[in-house]
Amino acid sequence: MLFTYKATDASGRAVNGSIEAMNIEVAITALQRRSFIISAITPARSASIFRRDLSFWRRIKGGDVVILSRQISTLFEAQVSAMRIFRLLASETDHPMLKEALISISDDLQGGSSISQAMEKHPEAFSNFYVNMVRSGEEAGKLDEIFGFLADYLERTFEVTSKVRSALVYPIFVIITFIGVMVLMLTTVIPSISSILTESGREIPIYTKIVLGMSYFFTAYGWFLLVFLIIAGLVVWRFSKTRNGRYTLSELKIRLPYIGNLYRKFYLSRIADNMHTQLSAAIPIVRVLEITGDVVDNAVFEKALALAAEEVKGGSFIADALSKSPVIPGIMIQMIKVGEESGEIGNILNTLARFYRREVTNAVDTLVSLIEPALIVMLGLGVGFLLASVLIPIYDLVGVE
Numbered sequence: 001m002l003f004t005y006k007a008t009d010a011s012g013r014a015v016n017g018s019i020e021a022m023n024i025e026v027a028i029t030a031l032q033r034r035s036f037i038i039s040a041i042t043p044a045r046s047a048s049i050f051r052r053d054l055s056f057w058r059r060i061k062g063g064d065v066v067i068l069s070r071q072i073s074t075l076f077e078a079q080v081s082a083m084r085i086f087r088l089l090a091s092e093t094d095h096p097m098l099k100e101a102l103i104s105i106s107d108d109l110q111g112g113s114s115i116s117q118a119m120e121k122h123p124e125a126f127s128n129f130y131v132n133m134v135r136s137g138e139e140a141g142k143l144d145e146i147f148g149f150l151a152d153y154l155e156r157t158f159e160v161t162s163k164v165r166s167a168l169v170y171p172i173f174v175i176i177t178f179i180g181v182m183v184l185m186l187t188t189v190i191p192s193i194s195s196i197l198t199e200s201g202r203e204i205p206i207y208t209k210i211v212l213g214m215s216y217f218f219t220a221y222g223w224f225l226l227v228f229l230i231i232a233g234l235v236v237w238r239f240s241k242t243r244n245g246r247y248t249l250s251e252l253k254i255r256l257p258y259i260g261n262l263y264r265k266f267y268l269s270r271i272a273d274n275m276h277t278q279l280s281a282a283i284p285i286v287r288v289l290e291i292t293g294d295v296v297d298n299a300v301f302e303k304a305l306a307l308a309a310e311e312v313k314g315g316s317f318i319a320d321a322l323s324k325s326p327v328i329p330g331i332m333i334q335m336i337k338v339g340e341e342s343g344e345i346g347n348i349l350n351t352l353a354r355f356y357r358r359e360v361t362n363a364v365d366t367l368v369s370l371i372e373p374a375l376i377v378m379l380g381l382g383v384g385f386l387l388a389s390v391l392i393p394i395y396d397l398v399g400v401e
Contacts, residue, residue, distance in 0.1 A: 211386060
């Protein structure tokens with residue numbers, strides 16, 4: 001729950017801000033720990049239903065965080081104070097949710113919180129990986145370098161993610177268009193022509209009977225089919241929110257023909273790049289594996305990394321721990337083993353990340369070049385089959401060969 005407060009800090013300055021807490025007592029306790037003398041604290045007004053719905057579409061996107069990280073890195077290099085940085089960026093951004101997060105962070109910094117503690121309250125903008133990287137920079141006194149690492153990493157990740165999404169958007173759009181055109185023809189065009197064929201009394205070809213049967217099904221039971229699909233979609237969505245459902249769908253995603261290979265390379269690229277970036281910030285390897293599992297965004301790889309973290313805690317080498325999972329390829333395990341033996345695991349992971357990024361790029365380019373003509377041909381054949389199934393019997397009916 002969000003509370004807004006007015007208080008006076010230990011030096012006597014007036015402080016206004018907001019704080020997240022389970023209830024008002026917890027909020028008051030948290031503020032008193034900062035040596036604040038509270039003059040007023042009230043629950044923040046709940047957003048209207050319209051505004052809450054709109055906030056889903058105005059959520060903080062990866063591109064917003066990429067730009068923000070680069071700006072923070074630049075300002076830290078210019079020796080600007082942390083609180084001044086976040087206030088300045090809050091005044092410059094037009095994104096309402098990001099502005100609110102930055103203002104809250106600057107208020108927490110003024111209240112004595114560290115940057116990582118302040119960012120941790122805003123998981124919608126800053127992931128667990130991001131917060132831990134900032135925390136390591138605070139401990140090492142190298143925040144400018146860490147934000148530079150984060151900006152570079154997020155730019156690479158955003159580029160690869162955007163490329164994968166762009167490759168999948170086009171075929172999905174064509175398939176939806178194909179289904180829409182077919183349903184439209186079966187429910188509007190075919191029924192108006194079918195009466196001519198049925199009233200003629202002549203024998204109708206089998207392929208025309210199939211098309212007329214499909215048309216009858218969609219016109220008579222289309223709404224039932226639509227309701228069924230909506231319910232099935234909701235069931236799948238609810239299932240995906242469960243632990244077993246998330247794992248099942250994640251496994252399905254990486255086992256699909258060709259698309260699954262693309263996703264596997266994408267996740268391996270993310271794992272290698274993530275681990276390399278964290279090791280560059282001197283984060284302990286067990287924590288690196290745990291955080292990477294949190295941000296990889298696939299339950300199968302998340303489980304593999306969690307098991308590897310447990311093995312490393314028990315004294316195993318990283319390569320040996322990862323080799324127990326079938327989703328980690330042998331080449332990656334061998335490269336990591338070489339890195340452990342030579343003490344160059346950071347460079348090895350960086351090499352692996354670059355390799356898999358190239359593999360993803362090549363796979364996406366190949367997918368686009370193959371799927372575009374295939375989908376166009378499929379769309380043309382489907383529409384052509386429908387028209388031919390109806391028009392050929394009509395031409396026979398009027399004596400046109």
